[in-house]
Every structure is written in C-alpha cells, then in structure tokens.
Amino acid sequence: MDYKTLKSIIEGLLFLSGDEGISVRQVAEITEQRPELAAGALEELKEDYVAQERGLQVVQIAGNYRLATLPDHAHYFERLAYSPSRSTLSQAALETLAIVAYRQPITRVEIEEIRGVKSERAIHTLNNKDLIHEVGRAEAVGRPILYGTTKSFLESFGLASLNELPEPSNFESTDNLEEETQLLFNKLDTQMTFEDIEKP
Numbered sequence: 001m002d003y004k005t006l007k008s009i010i011e012g013l014l015f016l017s018g019d020e021g022i023s024v025r026q027v028a029e030i031t032e033q034r035p036e037l038a039a040g041a042l043e044e045l046k047e048d049y050v051a052q053e054r055g056l057q058v059v060q061i062a063g064n065y066r067l068a069t070l071p072d073h074a075h076y077f078e079r080l081a082y083s084p085s086r087s088t089l090s091q092a093a094l095e096t097l098a099i100v101a102y103r104q105p106i107t108r109v110e111i112e113e114i115r116g117v118k119s120e121r122a123i124h125t126l127n128n129k130d131l132i133h134e135v136g137r138a139e140a141v142g143r144p145i146l147y148g149t150t151k152s153f154l155e156s157f158g159l160a161s162l163n164e165l166p167e168p169s170n171f172e173s174t175d176n177l178e179e180e181t182q183l184l185f186n187k188l189d190t191q192m193t194f195e196d197i198e199k200p
Contacts, residue, residue: 024065
C-alpha cells in the first residue's frame with residue numbers, strides 16, 4: 001500500500017468513526033501497517049488539512065484522532081441548527097409557527113382549531129428547534145399548556161421584539177392563516193437576503 005492510499009483510507013476511517021474517533025493502534029490494525037507508520041500518516045493528514053485551509057481539521061482528543069469543524073466557523077453552524085428556513089421546516093410547522101407568533105399565548109387545541117388538523121408533530125418540531133416553548137398554563141379544564149415564541153425565534157427572523165412582526169392590517173378574518181404564514185415567509189426571506197448582502 002502506498003502512502004497516499006494509506007492517508008486516503010485513514011481519512012475515511014476518521015469520517016466513519018465520528019465523535020468516538022480512532023486510535024493509532026486501531027488504524028494500524030485495520031490497515032495492517034506498523035503503528036509508527038499509521039501515526040506518521042495521521043499527523044501528516046492533520047498538517048494537510050491546515051495547509052490546504054480546509055473546512056475540517058484533524059484533532060486528537062483523549063488519545064483518539066477524529067475530524068472536527070473549525071471554531072472560527074461556529075456561527076454558521078449555529079445558523080444551520082436554528083434557522084427556520086423552508087428547507088428545514090415543513091409547511092405544517094411553518095403554519096403552526098405563524099399561529100403561535102401572532103396569537104400567543106395559545107394552546108395546542110386552539111392551534112388545531114385554526115389549522116383544522118392535528119398539530120402535535122409540528123409543535124414538537126418547533127419546540128425541539130427552540131422556536132416555541134411553554135409559557136404557562138391556560139385557566140381551563142385540564143390546564144392545557146400555553147405556547148409562545150422564544151428568543152431564538154426573534155434572532156432567526158431578525159426581530160428586536162414581537163412588536164416588529166409584520167402587521168396583519170389587511171386581515172378580513174382572524175382565521176386568515178395563509179396571510180399570516182406568508183408574512184412570516186416574507187420576513188424570513190428579507191432577513192436572509194440582508195444577511196447575504198452583509199457577508200464579506
């Protein structure tokens with residue numbers, strides 16, 4: 001096995017090992033190479049990533065090597081995790097988010113009455129993405145949970161406060177869900193466009 005192939009195999013092993021990482025001994029056993037050769041290849045691969053200014057790095061933690069992202073790029077990874085874009089939220093989740101944003105505090109039953117369908121999954125998704133959370137209990141039978149938007153919601157949509165939500169001044173009905181959802185879409189699109197312009 002030539003050295004270039006060995007490094008290529010090691011790169012694949014690092015990818016597959018994930019957060020657990022892989023030790024020099026494991027690399028040597030899997031590739032059937034001497035430990036010192038495996039260690040040298042790992043270190044050289046680590047240097048290659050730095051020299052080529054790649055988006056990943058090879059790090060050694062608790063004796064194991066693994067692939068990791070660059071700390072300088074953390075802000076972008078957070079945006080991927082928390083941005084409520086159309087590609088990461090279903091139509092049902094976006095409709096539910098619009099209802100909560102404009103009608104909060106609101107219960108699951110009230111959300112379902114407006115949407116006309118069950119909304120448990122959409123609420124669960126939004127809660128997991130930290131876009132909505134429990135803000136209290138309604139004074140009703142069973143004391144159902146009241147939902148409201150979070151600070152992460154404001155940050156994702158570029159809002160200083162809920163007062164900056166697009167004004168639904170043209171609503172003819174309090175049940176005009178489609179228009180509420182579209183207003184939220186437009187706000188998100190505007191924020192994303194602004195962020196694109198601001199990128200260096």
